[in-house]
Amino acid sequence: MNGKKYSVVIAGGGSTFTPGFVLDLIKSQDKFPMRQLKFYDNDAERQKKIGEAVKIIMKERAPQIKFSYTTDPKEAFTDVDFVMGSIRVGKYHMRSLDEKIPLKYGVNGQETTGPGGMAYGLRSIPAIIQIIDWMQEYSPNAWMINYSNTIAIVAEACRRLRPNAKVINICDMPIDDMDRMAAICGLNSWHDIDFNYYGLNHFGWWKEVRNKKTGEDLMPKLKEYVKDHGYWVGGEYDKNTEASWEATFKKVADDYKMDPETLPNNYMQYYYFPQYEVANADPKHTRTDEIREHRQKIVFGECERIVKAGTAKDNIWDISGLHSEYIVDIIHAIAFNTHEKFLANCPNNGAISNMDPDSIVEVPALFGADGIQPMATGKAGRFQRGLMMEQQTCEKLVVDAYVEHSYQKMLQAFALNKTVPDASVAKKILDDMIPVNAPYWPELK
Template identity: 80%
Template sequence: MMKDNRKFSVVIAGGGSTFTPGFVLNLLKNQDRFPLRKIKFYDNDAERQKKIGDAVSIIMNERAPEIEFEYTTDPKEAFTDVDFVMGSIRVGKYHMRSLDEKIPLRYGVNGQETTGPGGMAYGLRSIPAIIQIIDWMEEYSPNAWMINYSNTIAIVAEACRRLRPHSKVINICDMPIDIMTRMAQICGLKDYHDLDFNYYGLNHFGWWKGVWDKKTGKDLMPELKKYVSKNGYWVGGDFDKNTEASWKETFKKAADCYALEPNTLPNTYMQYYYYPQYEVKNADPNRTRTDEIREYRQKIVFGECERIVKEGTAENNMWDRNETHSEYIVDICHAIAYNTGEKFLANIPNNGAISNMDPDSIVEVPCLFTSHGVEPISTGEAGIFQRGLMMEQQTCEKLVVDAYEQHSYEKMWEAFALNKTVPDALVAKKILDDMIPENKPYWPILK
């Protein structure tokens, strides 16, 4: 039930993303709790955005003709008269993601888009683009909120803390939410909305201290631990009928991550830090996750957009089901718009949320979402094992932002050398030296 008569204007920065059509469908399905008057796309790749935008135009005309829709490459047009900016950009697109994955694998190091050297390379590319979007938002719509889910989140959030500390930007990630929907399935519930939780860590680097049935208060950790110890977060059956093979292995590998530290439940990304040799051994240096996406998701999404444009109708489209990714963003926008104080995860300066971590560490913890921002909830102390891991990882992330600010080769090398996925400083240097020329269009000149 609507709380007032307001309707909101949103811009999706990254209009050419393969996730954008599904996000739009979810926005339309949630008009009862987050009503819209305008949806805009912004992207600096006009050709890619047009493929998505033309199909979404047909969706909008059929499903919600009363909502204005446009897509543009003009920042002023895009960011004027908006209430929310959704940040979904990938600087360098899949070409650079592929290099993020494949260059480390040349040297026996994890090739993954948000962890290890690849994640740090991606983060360094993202910083100036996100800062630019924040500046456009503040120039053209100074009262707007930016919900950023552009990776690498931890590095971007640290850059925001330093470079735009007073900006209305909230950095989020949906991976814990996806895992919590799996937890709900394991426990016979519907999805993450049915769970209460205590979680702490860094982005793509965290643990659940507690999980409860939100309605009854029942402690679900014993049941979840028993299940995860054998199956990881793999559910199977109809729930996982469309899950890709690489994700199946990821969800199952959580069992091995749990075995190392059985007092908590791990984020799936911990596999890259706990078992880096396993990850390298089971990777194909010539065919990484990017190649799977190009052959599967990207091909399917752009093919569906082409079909919709050709047929002139979006009936029976592939996105006519809720996606956890976009459902979570709608939840957050609703909470901010209507000052509900609901609890979700955000990546914010620690300031005591994890009592034994530095105040200026960017941490991922539960927060209350309100119309004036997010209020972190104390999660207590981190365990000694987790704290040691977090101190190392967040130092890597800070060094990347140092490298950006200082144009420092030394700082970026130190970030690579310190990272748990990299065996020594010489390997770190080789990876960095290979990455520098490839990232020349995006990185500052490192001296």
């Protein structure tokens, strides 16, 4: 403890993850003491629904922390130590189109992978760069922890456009997979696991998984389980898991067979089996619709209930979520210089010995007051290196398209992607995406 009390702003205050994160921040006051919490969003109405409920939560549980929400950047980014990046540019309306336009042409339609992921990345770049600039102007000592997708593309844009900014791009998906590994091995949580992992975001492999306390190699046990069940745990552990996630975690059994030496990130299915994904998708009812009917409804319904009741007693967020718990762990490590190991999306600089220094990779890093120190993970297998070279080139081409306002580069990004079978299909998807993305993308010429 250093006696300091911290000020945090959540950019994307209207995010469905906000209330859970706030509850985890409140619960962590002995670990990460705060004096102020602010929300910032560019959709006043959406943020207000969450903001009013959180006002009640804060009054009941943490009246010592000053709370406010605003759409004014100066007010939001002044006097803060941490900026949490949780925005979705274009919201669920655009996510729905990211999923449904590719499916129209028989191509995988997914939030962060394939053409949809690249479209989303291109939308996020200017908004994230703007938030970084506000942070640097109004609170130059602050750190931004960004988990707004598409992380790989946002991280490449940060590397090129704001190389000295205090921003760390993270993802919670590997934590979810590791928590499942812990459950499979009879351990309590991902905190009990030590690991070596390498790849790109939503595109990586575990080389080593060990029991953190005893050092026991857990890979043999995990491989035996994963080859039949993937990362599906079932029972009490999965009692609230949505149907599409059940299918995803089970599919890891097939992903694993592509390289039985390592354990895959569950997102590999979109690259290994794009045809299976398309065959099992309903182009009229995608993941966006599922979230609208499930998570979004629950979160906004609960906020409304709290505001009506005037109390947040017995609210649904009293059970910690992995996502918010992980983010609290990360800001704690930076605030208190603990040098704990988490995964970061950062320039390679030798972390994967046979990838270029300027590749954005997802690797273990030590988190402390000066930011991150990426760790050496060794050499990528030939198969993995080939896959990564293709995927990261797509990500770089999207940033080229942004910087140069280039239609050609965006077309190349789509055509190169492993999920797209043919350049003429890439062109059709891109041409459908351009008009609907006009409010967010640069004009591609």
